[in-house]
Amino acid sequence: MDDAFAAGDHFLLNEARLLERRLFAACFLGAPAVGVVDALRGYQNQDGGFGQALEPDTRCPASLPIYVETAFQALATVATVDRSMVLRACDFLARSAAEAGAGGAVPLAFPIIESFPRAGHWTEWTYEPGLNPTAGLVGLLYQLDVEHPWRQQAARYCWERLEAGELPDSAHTLSEALVFLEHVPEHDRADRCVAEIAGHFDEVSGLHLDPETPGYGLSPLHFAPTASSRWRRLFTDAQISANLDHLARDQQPDGGWPIAWEPPSEAATLEWRGVVTLQALRTLTSYGRITAES
Secondary structure (H helix, E strand, O other): OHHHHHHHHHHHHHOOOOHHHHHHHHHHOOOOOOHHHHHHHHOOOOOOEEEOOOOEEEEEOOOOOHHHHHHHHHHHHHOOOOHHHHHHHHHHHHHHHHHOOOOOOOOOOOOOHHOOEOOOOOOOOHHHHHHHHHHHHHHHHHHOOOOOHHHHHHHHHHHHHHHHOOOOHHHHHHHHHHHHHOOOOOOOHHHHHHHHOOOHHOOEOOOOOOOOOOOOOOHHHHHHHOOOOOHHHHOHHHHHHHHHHHHHHHOOOOOOOOOOOOOOOOOHHHHHHHHHHHHHHHHHHHHOOOHHHH
C-alpha cells in the first residue's frame, strides 16, 4: 500500500470521528454505505434537521442548514440515501425558508449559535439567507434524487439569482452555485451560467488558483475533487497539477492534512483534520497521485 495512503488511514483511525471513519471504509474498504447513514442518525434532531456540531466550527446542538448540508454531502460521497432521513431534513429546511421569508432561501445558521462555542468567522453574516448554502443544498437533493416541495421552491430562487446576474463573489458561494449547476437537470441552462461565472473568476474572493497564495482559500481541487469532476474543465492542466503537487506535499508527519483556519477547540481541529484528510486521500487517489491498492 502507498505510504502516503497508509499514513492517512492511520491518522483517521487515530484522530477522526466516527463519520469520517465510516466514510473511509465505504470509499476504500468496500464497507456498506449504510454505515454512513447509521453514523448520521446520531446527529439528526427531532425537528428533522441535523445538529450536534456536525460542521465542526459550530459546537451547537440545535439544527442548522449548514449541518443539513454536511449530512447531504456525506450521503452523496457514498452515493446512498435514506429517504425518510432526507425528507425529514427537507421539512426542516422548508420551515426555515418560510421563517426567513426570502423566496425559499435558507441561511447557514441562526443566532442560537451565539450560545455555544464557535469559530470566530461564524457571525451575523451567516444568518442571511442566500445562495450559500441554498444552492448547494438544492444541488445535493438533485444528486441524491430526492424530490420535495422545498427543492422546487429553492431551485427557482437559485435560478432567479444566477440568471439575474448575481454572480458568486466569494469562493464558498461559488462552490455552492457550482454544486447546484452540476446536478440540476437543465444542463444547457446550467452551462450558460457556468460560462458567465467562469469569466469572472478573478473577481471571486478566496479563490486561490495558485496553491502558493497565502491565507485561507479554496483551490481548484475543491471544485474538481476527482479526475472525472464535471467542472475539471474550468481549470487548466497546469493549475490542477500544481495544486495536486501542493496537496501531496502538505501531508503532515502524523499522516493527516492541516487546516488553514482556527476552529473553536482542539476537538474541532481534529474533527476538521479528519474531514480534510479524507478529502485529500480521495482526491489524490482519483488523480492517480497515490494508490490505495496493496
